[in-house]
Amino acid sequence: MTERFSQVVRQQADAIWESQHSHPFVRGLGTAELPLPCFQYWLVQDYRFLIDYARLLGLGIARASDLATMTQFAELTRTILSVEMTLHRSYAAQFGISTSQLESTPKSPATQAYTDFLIRTATCADFGELVAALLPCMWGFSEIGQRLAQQPAVPNNPYADWIRTYADPEFAQLAQWCCGLFDRLASEAGESGRLRMAEAFLTSSRLEWWFWDAAWKLETWPI
Numbered sequence: 001m002t003e004r005f006s007q008v009v010r011q012q013a014d015a016i017w018e019s020q021h022s023h024p025f026v027r028g029l030g031t032a033e034l035p036l037p038c039f040q041y042w043l044v045q046d047y048r049f050l051i052d053y054a055r056l057l058g059l060g061i062a063r064a065s066d067l068a069t070m071t072q073f074a075e076l077t078r079t080i081l082s083v084e085m086t087l088h089r090s091y092a093a094q095f096g097i098s099t100s101q102l103e104s105t106p107k108s109p110a111t112q113a114y115t116d117f118l119i120r121t122a123t124c125a126d127f128g129e130l131v132a133a134l135l136p137c138m139w140g141f142s143e144i145g146q147r148l149a150q151q152p153a154v155p156n157n158p159y160a161d162w163i164r165t166y167a168d169p170e171f172a173q174l175a176q177w178c179c180g181l182f183d184r185l186a187s188e189a190g191e192s193g194r195l196r197m198a199e200a201f202l203t204s205s206r207l208e209w210w211f212w213d214a215a216w217k218l219e220t221w222p223i
């Protein structure tokens with residue numbers, strides 16, 4: 001049996017993915033030691049990120065070639081806009097952050113870079129690259145949520161809801177569906193198409209890492 005292309009690119013990006021798992025921000029979610037200002041920074045930036053991620057999925061609906069894929073992209077969009085963003089809104093309410101603050105806080109350099117890359121890929125690249133660019137977001141968070149959920153739970157961890165959301169088997173199913181679509185498109189693409197898909201997957205993986213690191217460092221524009 002030939003190896004799934006998703007496993008090939010996951011292996012190529014392994015150092016980046018493992019750096020995410022060992023990043024102090026990610027570890028801090030599990031140990032409850034993540035400083036609240038870092039989480040609040042992440043929350044607001046991630047809200048801005050998810051708005052554009054939903055736009056990317058909308059472009060995916062428009063560009064998909066069959067109804068089954070369109071329907072699944074619509075389901076993914078619903079999960080982002082309802083389930084994920086509801087988690088963000090509920091954390092924001094606990095911290096006294098309003099919905100308008102969530103929607104209007106300026107993007108950090110990492111958020112700007114990641115969302116620009118996603119929207120550019122969705123509009124200018126082929127459909128395989130669009131799916132490759134969105135995959136680390138779904139698959140990476142599912143893997144991180146599951147690894148954190150396997151650790152002994154810390155009593156009263158303020159990030160327990162975060163871990164529960166991303167460790168949810170339904171989230172994992174959506175991530176696996178994305179992997180399956182990625183594999184199908186890779187098998188239909190030529191060698192150069194697969195190379196471009198691998199490149200998009202690696203770029204999004206790097207941007208995922210940067211997103212954690214920016215929140216950990218409370219990164220702002222240098223000028």
Ligand SMILES: Cc1ncc(CN)c(N)n1
Binds near residue numbers: 046050136138211
């Ligand atoms: C940056 C980022 N990447 C992925 C996810 C999970 N959808 C997220 N909420 N934010």
